[in-house]
Amino acid sequence: MTSIPEREAKVHMNMFRRPPMTLVKGQGARVEDSEGKTYVDCVAGIAVDALGHGHPGLAEVIAEQARSLIHVSNLYYTEPQINLAEMLVNASGLDKIFFVNSGAEANEGAIKLARKWGIQNRDGAYTILSTENSFHGRTMTTVAATGTPAYREPFGPPTPGFDFVAYNDFEALEEKVDAQTAAILLEPIQGEGGVNVPDDSYLQKVRELCDRENILLILDEVQTGCGRTGKMFAFEHYGIKPDIMTLAKGLGGGVPIGAVLANEKAAVFQPGDHGSTFGGNVLACAASAFVVDQILNQGVLETANARSEYMDKKIAELEDRSDLVIGQRGKGLLRAIILRDDIAADVVGKGISQGLLSNPVRPNAIRLMPPLTVTEEELDDAFGIIETVLQEFE
Numbered sequence: 001m002t003s004i005p006e007r008e009a010k011v012h013m014n015m016f017r018r019p020p021m022t023l024v025k026g027q028g029a030r031v032e033d034s035e036g037k038t039y040v041d042c043v044a045g046i047a048v049d050a051l052g053h054g055h056p057g058l059a060e061v062i063a064e065q066a067r068s069l070i071h072v073s074n075l076y077y078t079e080p081q082i083n084l085a086e087m088l089v090n091a092s093g094l095d096k097i098f099f100v101n102s103g104a105e106a107n108e109g110a111i112k113l114a115r116k117w118g119i120q121n122r123d124g125a126y127t128i129l130s131t132e133n134s135f136h137g138r139t140m141t142t143v144a145a146t147g148t149p150a151y152r153e154p155f156g157p158p159t160p161g162f163d164f165v166a167y168n169d170f171e172a173l174e175e176k177v178d179a180q181t182a183a184i185l186l187e188p189i190q191g192e193g194g195v196n197v198p199d200d201s202y203l204q205k206v207r208e209l210c211d212r213e214n215i216l217l218i219l220d221e222v223q224t225g226c227g228r229t230g231k232m233f234a235f236e237h238y239g240i241k242p243d244i245m246t247l248a249k250g251l252g253g254g255v256p257i258g259a260v261l262a263n264e265k266a267a268v269f270q271p272g273d274h275g276s277t278f279g280g281n282v283l284a285c286a287a288s289a290f291v292v293d294q295i296l297n298q299g300v301l302e303t304a305n306a307r308s309e310y311m312d313k314k315i316a317e318l319e320d321r322s323d324l325v326i327g328q329r330g331k332g333l334l335r336a337i338i339l340r341d342d343i344a345a346d347v348v349g350k351g352i353s354q355g356l357l358s359n360p361v362r363p364n365a366i367r368l369m370p371p372l373t374v375t376e377e378e379l380d381d382a383f384g385i386i387e388t389v390l391q392e393f394e
């Protein structure tokens, strides 16, 4: 019989360098492949599966909603969409929201919003300052906003109006702001760039700069939002609020959904300015409302914080036991274990054969982002595998 990887090679464009196993089901933070082998899932759909796999409550909400309405047009009201909108507006302290289907789309929407605001309110300004090593998505405009040239260079002239400075370098950012600047776009912690946590005062200084210069602060919380860093939104760690925030990934617990939130000042869209067939789809909103309620009101955030502390302990133990581990970066359940050598891809590859899914986010850094509901036992297994694999490299 032809294997799935052989079938894939014939018909699917190779963009992901997948390992040769096919995942078929999951429970909690464990997934199983078609051969019956299980893995601790510390990738969780890249910080998506907030409640883990096979969550019975989430499955029931999706099934129940599917039995009544899966989709109607945004030309009409649906209650789950407005319920979710109220939950996220209340939780964030921002004023208005609209829904999309992914992180890139959320950032596209945020960029359009900021440009319209700048053109109307700052004498036609439309430039957005972003940071080196950032990641904001794969559409033509979000690759133009992404501070990793390799992601945009093969595709011809990028969307104009973006400029870049080093992340966590406030002076460089301050120097770049000029009359053309409409907004600053930042991840509160850079995810794809290597789980880079800025200095405690960085975001506060950026907030003050934006207020002083009358420009918008857009926080891309696609990866850091929805409880991933131990708060509902990562900006809460820093005592500030953005003007615009984007969400996706964990928001639907695996069901595709994204959102753009804005304060009154920045919420300048009028009917006809933007839209989406599927954005705010009733099935996705019902699922997301369940996920957000679990995170905020049903103890998931507390669990995530307890597991984050446990993760600190496990990483510290690993550092004591292995000369190859030289530190860690991250917050909550978004972590990178830093290795002495550039062996992350090999460690992750060997981890898969031992039953662990993790991510080589940098040549010397392994990213762990398990479900927010991960158990201590699942983390024990994950760290046991990492330790065993590292011993092979010592």
Ligand SMILES: Cc1ncc(COP(=O)(O)O)c(C=O)c1O
Pocket: 046, 102, 103, 104, 105, 107, 135, 136, 137, 138, 187, 191, 192, 220, 221, 222, 223, 224, 248, 249
């Ligand atoms: C911070 C950030 N923004 C945007 C995106 C793009 O999201 P999506 O893949 O859903 O388009 C990602 C994805 O990794 C991300 O980490």
